[in-house]
Amino acid sequence: MEQEVKEKLGNDILDILSYCINCRFCLPACPLFDITAGDMRQGASGVTRSLYYAVKWGMTDKETLNELRDIVYSCMTCKNCEIACKNLATATKLVDAIEKGRQLLIEEMIGPMPEQKRALESLERYQNPYGMPPSERKDWLKGLDVPTFSKESEVLFFVGCTAPHDAYAQNMARALVKLLETAKVKFGIIEDEVCCGNPSVKMGELLLFEDLCEKNLDQFKSLGVKHIVTLSPHCFDTFVNRYPEGAMQGIKVQHYTQFLVDLIDQKKLTFGKKIEKKVAYQDPCYLGRHNDVYDAPRKALHNIPGIKLVEFNRARADSLCCGGGGGRMWTDFEAEIERIANLRVREALEIGVEMIVTACPWCYINMVDGVKSVNVEDKLKVEDLAELCVGAL
Numbered sequence: 107m108e109q110e111v112k113e114k115l116g117n118d119i120l121d122i123l124s125y126c127i128n129c130r131f132c133l134p135a136c137p138l139f140d141i142t143a144g145d146m147r148q149g150a151s152g153v154t155r156s157l158y159y160a161v162k163w164g165m166t167d168k169e170t171l172n173e174l175r176d177i178v179y180s181c182m183t184c185k186n187c188e189i190a191c192k193n194l195a196t197a198t199k200l201v202d203a204i205e206k207g208r209q210l211l212i213e214e215m216i217g218p219m220p221e222q223k224r225a226l227e228s229l230e231r232y233q234n235p236y237g238m239p240p241s242e243r244k245d246w247l248k249g250l251d252v253p254t255f256s257k258e259s260e261v262l263f264f265v266g267c268t269a270p271h272d273a274y275a276q277n278m279a280r281a282l283v284k285l286l287e288t289a290k291v292k293f294g295i296i297e298d299e300v301c302c303g304n305p306s307v308k309m310g311e312l313l314l315f316e317d318l319c320e321k322n323l324d325q326f327k328s329l330g331v332k333h334i335v336t337l338s339p340h341c342f343d344t345f346v347n348r349y350p351e352g353a354m355q356g357i358k359v360q361h362y363t364q365f366l367v368d369l370i371d372q373k374k375l376t377f378g379k380k381i382e383k384k385v386a387y388q389d390p391c392y393l394g395r396h397n398d399v400y401d402a403p404r405k406a407l408h409n410i411p412g413i414k415l416v417e418f419n420r421a422r423a424d425s426l427c428c429g430g431g432g433g434r435m436w437t438d439f440e441a442e443i444e445r446i447a448n449l450r451v452r453e454a455l456e457i458g459v460e461m462i463v464t465a466c467p468w469c470y471i472n473m474v475d476g477v478k479s480v481n482v483e484d485k486l487k488v489e490d491l492a493e494l495c496v497g498a499l
């Protein structure tokens with residue numbers, strides 16, 4: 107059975123990557139190429155070629171597999187390579203191949219990266235990837251009067267695991283609560299919320315993902331959830347693209363930026379205060395490239411009086427990843443000479459903005475780190491869109 111699973115994964119990888127004509131148009135699109143000084147193994151076609159030949163030649167020695175693991179897990183699953191391939195070559199599904207490669211490395215007991223193993227163990231034990239005991243999960247609610255989801259609730263605010271764990275993401279969650287209250291939305295949260303499973307599915311640990319998926323689906327069903335609004339684009343993507351379509355039927359899922367625009371359109375949310383700022387918006391990969399949500403956050407920004415949105419030179423489908431997707435929040439790689447977030451911070455300085463606006467907890471954390479590490483805290487601020495909206499109420 108185990109062997110059959112491995113063979114199927116190997117065949118799927120070869121099948122997906124057989125579309126690749128090795129033109130390497132995807133290579134410069136990959137942020138790994140930027141941060142590894144052009145190391146050919148690290149760009150998109152480098153990652154997938156390494157995987158292709160390891161499977162094709164049936165490589166089994168531990169040293170080679172460990173090297174392959176470092177290459178395959180360095181990918182952020184940002185999807186930039188797929189867009190390049192779709193526009194210029196053969197529409198090869200590189201991210202699918204890479205994710206299957208990770209599943210195969212897990213089957214071989216080689217994956218994931220050592221630091222990522224702790225996140226998976228925590229998911230198994232505490233149902234969150236941060237080693238946070240369930241009692242601590244509720245700490246961020248102190249001083250707030252956030253309702254628990256009940257029969258009266260129309261919207262489930264799915265908080266995700268990062269906000270209860272990290273102060274910046276917590277600011278986002280608090281801001282969104284304020285906006286929902288202002289718009290008089292009948293919403294609620296699940297106090298003992300369970301991770302959507304994104305880190306496990308991205309690291310290739312599917313059994314764990316299925317377990318978390320089942321737990322969430324049971325909760326949604328028993329509570330009668332019909333509408334979910336997520337803080338994180340990663341939870342949003344997981345519910346929309348990874349949960350079984352049948353089980354999610356009748357449940358509307360939105361990222362919070364989409365819901366805010368609905369509230370603005372219905373005049374339930376209006377911004378009266380002027381915020382005179384020149385800002386750039388950081389498209390999260392899992393909102394933009396993975397789900398084509400580009401306009402909603404921009405529309406919300408345009409509704410804030412005084413805000414001047416300046417686009418990054420790489421924006422929308424061409425946007426640069428923050429460096430945190432695909433399990434990369436839990437690991438660093440020695441071969442990398444620069445952090446991607448630092449590149450993004452420099453790009454923001456080049457276009458002369460005072461603030462980077464995010465719509466994702468991981469983008470937020472990485473951009474704040476980038477600003478500190480480039481040492482430009484006096485020139486460039488980072489705020490989440492929800493916080494900016496609260497400032498304009």
Ligand code: SF4
Nearest residue numbers: 126127129130132191
């Ligand atoms: S652009 Fe597409 S076809 Fe060309 S090397 Fe990359 S994956 Fe292969």
Ligand code: SF4
Nearest residue numbers: 136181182184185187
């Ligand atoms: S998904 Fe992003 S990080 Fe991964 S290989 Fe493609 S371009 Fe590179």
